[in-house]
Amino acid sequence: MSRRLVVVHPDPAVLAEAAAARLLTSILDAQSVRRPVHVVLTGGTVGVATLAAAAASPLVAAVDWSGVHLWWGDERFLPRGDPDRNETQARAALLDALVASAGLPEANVHPMAGPDAADSPEASAAAYADELAAHADDGAAVPAFDVLLLGMGPDGHVASLFPGHEALGATGSTVGVHGSPKPPAERVSLTFEAIDAAREVWVVAAGAEKAEQAAAALAGEPTAEVPAAGVRGVSRTLWLLDTAAADAP
Numbered sequence: 001m002s003r004r005l006v007v008v009h010p011d012p013a014v015l016a017e018a019a020a021a022r023l024l025t026s027i028l029d030a031q032s033v034r035r036p037v038h039v040v041l042t043g044g045t046v047g048v049a050t051l052a053a054a055a056a057s058p059l060v061a062a063v064d065w066s067g068v069h070l071w072w073g074d075e076r077f078l079p080r081g082d083p084d085r086n087e088t089q090a091r092a093a094l095l096d097a098l099v100a101s102a103g104l105p106e107a108n109v110h111p112m113a114g115p116d117a118a119d120s121p122e123a124s125a126a127a128y129a130d131e132l133a134a135h136a137d138d139g140a141a142v143p144a145f146d147v148l149l150l151g152m153g154p155d156g157h158v159a160s161l162f163p164g165h166e167a168l169g170a171t172g173s174t175v176g177v178h179g180s181p182k183p184p185a186e187r188v189s190l191t192f193e194a195i196d197a198a199r200e201v202w203v204v205a206a207g208a209e210k211a212e213q214a215a216a217a218l219a220g221e222p223t224a225e226v227p228a229a230g231v232r233g234v235s236r237t238l239w240l241l242d243t244a245a246a247d248a249p
């Protein structure tokens with residue numbers, strides 16, 4: 001039975017700091033019982049701020065990064081190194097430092113391919129599905145992610161799963177996305193099936209513009225209208241909000 005917890009923080013900066021500390025201690029806890037540990041990162045303002053806060057935390061030194069694998073919940077279909085890629089922003093915020101001086105193997109960082117390495121979002125999605133399966137146990141499609149981070153857009157989207165979009169109904173672990181209302185139009189995303197395989201799913205959201213959809217998601221509105229309503233971890237779903245995002249109109 002999946003438990004749900006909503007935690008409200010005074011402002012976006014404290015939210016990012018708290019999410020970072022929670023993430024690092026969750027990795028530590030997971031490492032105490034199993035190896036490797038799999039974490040799925042998200043793009044977006046709060047998602048990247050969380051990684052930057054983690055980079056500055058003394059807790060980074062407590063984690064054995066050689067046993068951690070990092071994935072993405074979605075990626076903008078842009079070439080490697082493009083500043084708008086979630087991967088580029090995550091590397092700048094945290095991952096480059098972990099690889100350079102904390103023992104994170106580059107092979108444990110799993111970016112989604114862009115147009116420089118895949119012919120289409122669908123081809124990138126297929127390649128990512130193969131990579132996920134190669135790291136999964138017992139023939140599963142994806143590893144049992146220990147923590148899967150999601151930002152949430154003002155329209156209630158998570159990863160690159162947007163309201164009313166055909167990708168919401170995708171089966172398998174990954175999907176190519178066209179016509180994203182949030183630029184760029186072409187993306188690659190995990191599906192709900194993959195997201196909900198995670199032990200814990202954390203939705204991190206800040207700002208008044210998220211309040212209506214956060215409330216709608218927590219009230220269980222239809223997933224087609226509010227994709228964030230459709231995510232839940234196998235054991236726990238965390239909603240980490242600031243007061244503005246928690247203050248439904």
Ligand SMILES: O=C(O)[C@H](O)[C@@H](O)[C@H](O)[C@H](O)COP(=O)(O)O
Pocket residue numbers: 042043044045046047074075076086150151152153154157158159160182
């Ligand atoms: O590729 C992306 O854009 C993100 O993965 C997306 O899902 C993001 O997390 C939300 O749009 C929230 O973004 P903000 O926190 O910047 O509002």
